[in-house]
Amino acid sequence: MDAYDLIIVGAGPAGSTLAKALEGSGKRVLLIDKAHFPRDKTCAGWVTPAVMEALDIDLAEYANALTLQPIRRFRIGMMGQPAVENDHGRVVSYGIRRCEFDNYLLSRTNTPKQLDTPIKSITRKAGHWLINDTWSTPLLVGAGGHFCPVAMLTGDGPGSHETVVAAKEIEFEMTHEQARTCEARGDTPELWFCRDLKGYAWIFRKGNYLNIGLGREDNHKLTKHLQEFVAAMSAAGRLPEALPGRFKGHAYLLYDHAARPLVNDGLLLIGDAAGLAYAQSGEGIRPAIESALLAADVIRQAPDVSAASLQAYGDAVAERFGHRRPVTEEGFEESLKDGFRESFQVPDWIKMPLASTLMRSHWFTRQVVTERWFLHQQVKPLTVGT
Structure with missing residues (x-):
């Protein structure tokens, strides 16, 4: 049995950021993920300058090897009516491909990793967590997204009692003809809100890559809304014909609607596992990064891994993102x-x-x-x- 001071389950932006932030702390950390990196990740894929600043990413260095689409404008509308285009006069965000971005963040940390390793069992014994009967730790951090196995150990765990946003998305490299005829511009993402305002769709071009998707809280008609959106945008020339492959789905919690406990004895949740996505946009990358940095600060200073000591993290999240409350x-x-x-x-x-x-x-x-x-x-x- 290999013992660690901390095991992080999930090597996406939240998990890799936490691992990186804890380097030099003297803590022995293990990072586990079920996937082999680089891996596909369902996400529209853009980040704000605040994210790149928090991660201390050299933009020129990143853009030299990976996709970094500067965004200067947005095209926004409600489905069924003309869109409004606004020019911000400067770069206000960046388009990234999550398969590249997540792998880049993971590659920056020297933390030991166990990739391509599903979590098969988590048991509790004498104040320690035993993972797959192979690794032991007093502190377990859930960073594995909405269905993170660590989140299953807190509260009621993920389930039908939660009000989730469900989304479907596709990202692909366009052919020369598709790129020539596609009217979507790389520096101008398009956001199209559903008429009932329970969600929105997007068209986001990153060079020759095109990302299309739609997310809603009312997910039982998600496919119908998506099909209607794609048909309308194709007819208007905003999308190329003959989209390849199938749309991939994922789910996440909006911060105001999440009720998952963030901490417990020997447990802590960050990123989408904690349900931190912004209520207005559904963006989860910035909350994931910031929650990881907040968690690292608390883990460095906590005298032990009791819920009482870790509650400083929950307090920091509330101070940063506000106290959760439903919108009446x-x-x-x-x-x-x-x-x-x-x-x-x-x-x-x-x-x-x-x-x-x-x-x-x-x-x-x-x-x-x-x-x-x-x-x-x-x-x-x-x-x-x-």
Whole structure:
């Protein structure tokens, strides 16, 4: 039995960031993932400058070897009506391919890794966690996404009781003809909101790669919404014909709707395993990175791995992302006055025509939808004492 001070389950952005942040701490860490890297990851695939700053990534070095699509504009609309295009006059975000980005982050850490290793068993014995009857640790960190096996050990665990966002996405390299005829531009992602505002679709070009997807909280009609969106965009010339392959699905929790405990004795959850995706956009990369940095700070300083000692992490998450609370009609009405900041979901009585009118506004689509919901420009990059 190999003993470690800490085992991280999940080697995506959250897990690899935590492992990197703990280098030099004197702690013996093991990073486990069921996949072999590089691996495909269902995700629209863009990151803000705040993420690249928090990760201390040299943009020129990254772009020299990997896909880094500068984003200067956004094209935003409600399905069934014309889109509004806003030029920010500078680079406000970057398109990345998750297969490259995740592998890059993982390659930067010297932490021992066990990849292509599914978690078959987690047992508790004498204050330690035994993983696959092979590795032992007093502290187990769940960083394995929505269905992370460590999350199964906290609260009620992942299940039908949770209100999830379900998404389907495809990313592929276009042929020369597809690239020539596709009207989507690399520096201008397209966001198309469902008319009931329970989700949105996107078209995102990164050089010759094209990413198309749709996510909704009302997931029982997800495929129907996606098919209708693809048909409409193809007819309008926004998408090339004959899309290859099948759309891949994934699920995640929005921060306001997640009820998973973040800590317990010897347990801690980060990233999508903790349900930290932004409520307005569903973005999970920045919350994943920041939660990992917050966790590293607490792990370095905690006197032990009791829930009481680890609660400092839960407090830090609440301070950074706010206290979780569901959005009521009263709460939404108040948030409407402040630019829809709480959520893109609205009560039935206000959906139309107000929402469609706002989605035709350059001011609203730029300053609220883009800059506040998707770019979170009002939130300064995270700095912690790691």
